[in-house]
Amino acid sequence: MSTVETNPPVAPYFMRQPGKPFPPPEYADFRKLNGLAQVALPSGGRAWLITRHEDVRAVLTDPRISSDPSREGFPRPTATAGVPTPHEVPGWFVGSDAPDHTRLRKALISEFTIRRMKAIQGTVEEIVDGCIDRMLADGKREADLVNDFALAVPSLVIATMLGVPPADRKFFEAQSKVLVTISSEDEKRADASRQVHRYLNRLIALRRKRPADDMISRLVASGQVTDREIPGVAMLLLIAGHETTANNISLGAVTLMQNPQWIGDPRIVEELLRYHSVADLVLMRAVLEDIEIGGQLVRKGEGLVLLVAGANHDDAVFERAGEFDPSRSAQGHVAFGYGVHQCLGQNLVRIEMEVAYRKLFERIPTLEVAAPIATLPYKYDGVLFGLHNLPVRW
Amino acid sequence: MVRISVDTGTCVGAAQCVLAAEELFDQDDDGIVTLLNANPEGEAVKAARVAAESCPSRSITLHED
Ligand code: HEM
Ligand code: SF4
Numbered sequence: 001m002s003t004v005e006t007n008p009p010v011a012p013y014f015m016r017q018p019g020k021p022f023p024p025p026e027y028a029d030f031r032k033l034n035g036l037a038q039v040a041l042p043s044g045g046r047a048w049l050i051t052r053h054e055d056v057r058a059v060l061t062d063p064r065i066s067s068d069p070s071r072e073g074f075p076r077p078t079a080t081a082g083v084p085t086p087h088e089v090p091g092w093f094v095g096s097d098a099p100d101h102t103r104l105r106k107a108l109i110s111e112f113t114i115r116r117m118k119a120i121q122g123t124v125e126e127i128v129d130g131c132i133d134r135m136l137a138d139g140k141r142e143a144d145l146v147n148d149f150a151l152a153v154p155s156l157v158i159a160t161m162l163g164v165p166p167a168d169r170k171f172f173e174a175q176s177k178v179l180v181t182i183s184s185e186d187e188k189r190a191d192a193s194r195q196v197h198r199y200l201n202r203l204i205a206l207r208r209k210r211p212a213d214d215m216i217s218r219l220v221a222s223g224q225v226t227d228r229e230i231p232g233v234a235m236l237l238l239i240a241g242h243e244t245t246a247n248n249i250s251l252g253a254v255t256l257m258q259n260p261q262w263i264g265d266p267r268i269v270e271e272l273l274r275y276h277s278v279a280d281l282v283l284m285r286a287v288l289e290d291i292e293i294g295g296q297l298v299r300k301g302e303g304l305v306l307l308v309a310g311a312n313h314d315d316a317v318f319e320r321a322g323e324f325d326p327s328r329s330a331q332g333h334v335a336f337g338y339g340v341h342q343c344l345g346q347n348l349v350r351i352e353m354e355v356a357y358r359k360l361f362e363r364i365p366t367l368e369v370a371a372p373i374a375t376l377p378y379k380y381d382g383v384l385f386g387l388h389n390l391p392v393r394w
Numbered sequence: 395m396v397r398i399s400v401d402t403g404t405c406v407g408a409a410q411c412v413l414a415a416e417e418l419f420d421q422d423d424d425g426i427v428t429l430l431n432a433n434p435e436g437e438a439v440k441a442a443r444v445a446a447e448s449c450p451s452r453s454i455t456l457h458e459d
Contacts, residue, residue, distance in 0.1 A: 061452055109407025109425030114416075331444065342408045342450035 008296070009037045011049060013077060013281075016380045021322075023277065023309035027051050031314060035294040039075075039305060047075040047284075047303035048293070051310030053317045053334070055294045056283075059306060060339035064289040067341055069095050071286035075303040077383065091225065091232025094240065094341060101340065104233060107224035108344060111161070111215050117347045120161070124351055127156045128359045136363075142370060145390040146250050151177050153356060154245035157348070158238055163207060163214025172199065180243040196238070200231045241345045247278040247379070247386025248349070249356050254376070254390065255324055256357060257369055263361050267326040269353045274333035275324050277309035281383045283337055308334055309385070366394045396439050398446075400427045401453040410448035415441035419454075427453060 015024035030037045035052035050056050059065060068074065070085045086096040093104035110116070131152050135143045143149070152173055159172045178192035204216055204227075211217040216234065219225050225233060252272040262268050283306035290300050298304070311334045313321040318328065336343035343349070360367065369376070370391040377388040398418065400411075407425035411418070418438060420428050434442045446454040 061450075105406055106424070106426075109421075110423060111425075112407070112409075113421045113425045114409050114412045115421065331448065338450045340404075340406050340451050342406065344408075347409055347413075 008048075009033070010046075011037050011039050013039055013042050014381050016378070016385065018378075018380060019374075022378070022385060023280070023307075023313050027307060027310040027313065028315075031310065031316075034296055036296045041075060041077055043076045045076065045303070047073075047305050048296075048298055049310070050293060050304055050306045051314075052294060053311040053314035053332075056306045056308075056311040056334055057338050059285070059291075059293055059304065060283070060334075060337065060341075062291060064287065064291050065285040065304065066097050066288050067095055067101070067285060068097050069284075069286075071288070073301040073303040074286040075284045075305055077281075086232075089232045089235065091229030091234075092236050093233065094236060098340075103224060104229065105340070105344065107219065107222055108233070108237075111218070112344055112347060114347055117351055120157075120348070121351055121355070123160055124153075124157055124355045125359070127160070128153055128352075128355050129363075131156075132359055132363050142391065142393040145253055145392045146246065146387055147177070147389065149356075149360070150246040150249040150253075150390070151180075151242070153249065153352060154242050155238070157352060158241055161215050162234055162237065163203065163212055163216045168199070172196070175199075176238055176242055180239065180246075197231060197235065200234050204230050204234075237345070240343075241348070243384055243386065244278060245345075245349055245352055247384055248272065248276060248353060250387045250390045251276045251278065251385075252353065252357065253360065253367075253392075254369060254373065254387070256361070257367065258373070259324060262324075262326050263357065265326050266354075267330075268357065269350055270330040270333070271324060271326040271328065272353065273335035273349075274312045274318065274330040276385065277312045277333075277335055278385045279335065279337070280307060280309040280385050281305060283308060308337075364394045367392055368394065395459045396434060396442065397457040397459060398429060398432050398434065398442055399455050399457065400429055401455075402426050402428075404451045405453045406451045408450050410450065411445040411454060414445035414448055418442055419445060 011026060015026050016022060030051040035055050037049045038046050039049045041047060050059060070087060084092050086092050093101050131149050135148050155173045155176045156169055159169050164172050175192045175196050178188055207217040208220050219230055256263050285304045287298055287300055287302050291298050315321050336346040370393040379386045405427045409421060411427055412421060418431050418434055420430055422428050442456060446456050
């Protein structure tokens with residue numbers, strides 16, 4: 001590009017900073033320009049940041065983009081880390097394109113229909129009650145809502161759905177917590193990953209011999225998913241829905257404790273999803289052919305990071321987007337992405353969040369944050385936004 | 395008159411349509427969209443528009459005849 005004016009601004013990868021509001025104010029600055037900026041990835045490369053709601057939705061339904069991390073230009077946040085490719089983990093279909101993605105997704109959607117989610121509500125309630133029982137049991141009247149509640153609920157729910165027997169769920173919960181905790185040492189995380197993998201393989205072998213009424217048995221029987229893919233699919237379900245849901249539950253609990261007038265309103269879930277936009281840096285794509293985004297030519301082989309919080313706080317779509325206001329229509333938010341990869345677990349999340357807040361505030365009405373909000377350990381350096389810990393008392 | 399059509403080939407089972415208008419859309423046993431009523435009237439037309447607009451795979455089309 002020849003003129004200075006058309007040079008896009010270059011942003012650091014982590015614009016979240018202690019003391020700064022979330023989403024970072026730069027997102028609004030970029031939206032006011034032409035909606036695009038370049039980001040300097042920690043790995044040394046560059047990618048495009050897409051910040052406007054309209055552009056994010058348009059790009060995510062454009063056939064000229066790819067979710068396959070092995071494609072040229074796919075953003076690699078760090079030299080080693082990043083999304084695994086389906087070549088590394090067979091069955092990891094969030095990182096694949098048609099036809100593999102279509103086949104694997106279609107094999108799973110019957111597990112997440114609205115009807116099935118309604119049927120599982122009772123199980124979610126039992127799990128949530130169990131976690132609250134554990135918090136209340138020691139009589140200390142204080143807890144870490146992240147570790148004792150928000151991380152436990154989604155992993156116990158998905159373990160139950162997959163078919164992990166009750167006796168093994170503690171093990172499963174403990175290992176998957178290590179797996180998704182950013183501060184875990186690499187060594188420990190690799191070990192947890194091996195253990196969960198080994199466990200899933202044993203469970204799959206067991207269900208092959210003795211099928212039960214659970215997801216793994218049905219996947220094995222479906223014939224749609226190969227033997228090599230089933231562990232990867234199960235792992236994806238576990239990981240995709242764990243920290244994401246936990247971050248939403250804990251950030252949402254803080255927001256509700258600050259805005260108690262909304263507790264019990266059925267509209268809070270959708271607005272919390274929009275407002276917190278925890279999957280802020282999750283949406284990454286490679287560009288397969290030259291395309292125009294918001295008037296900007298983006299070349300084949302370049303990478304895109306579609307900012308969830310950018311789109312969900314776009315004033316052109318959500319008035320006073322920075323305010324938490326469940327009376328608005330949050331409809332159209334992209335907290336779960338958009339396009340063919342839109343979150344498979346979203347209707348499960350809606351139930352988990354509704355049940356979590358209802359039970360939490362019903363059973364512990366005096367629940368309060370046990371530290372000044374500004375000092376809470378927010379996740380400034382993760383792909384997902386959230387809280388490392390949340391000290392509460394009652 | 396508004397007529398709804400759905401493309402079961404591109405549907406990815408996100409159920410945004412069912413959430414928006416459960417009197418118009420349902421999911422079959424495989425999780426794929428099925429139409430309960432292709433000719434919505436009154437308030438249901440609005441719900442159909444929300445469904446079409448929310449569908450992440452753009453599998454719902456409204457034909458205004
Ligand atoms: C609040 C919690 C959650 C948030 C914010 C969230 C967010 C997302 C987002 C943004 C995507 C799109 C990724 C992309 O397009 O590249 C996604 C995909 C996915 N999510 Fe979720 N998710 C949540 C919970 C869950 C749960 C509970 C499950 C499963 C039990 C789950 C399973 C999946 C799967 C399997 C995909 C890949 C879908 C595909 O590629 O077709 N998620 N999620
Ligand atoms: S919203 Fe679209 S993708 Fe989702 S079930 Fe309905 S038609 Fe299918």
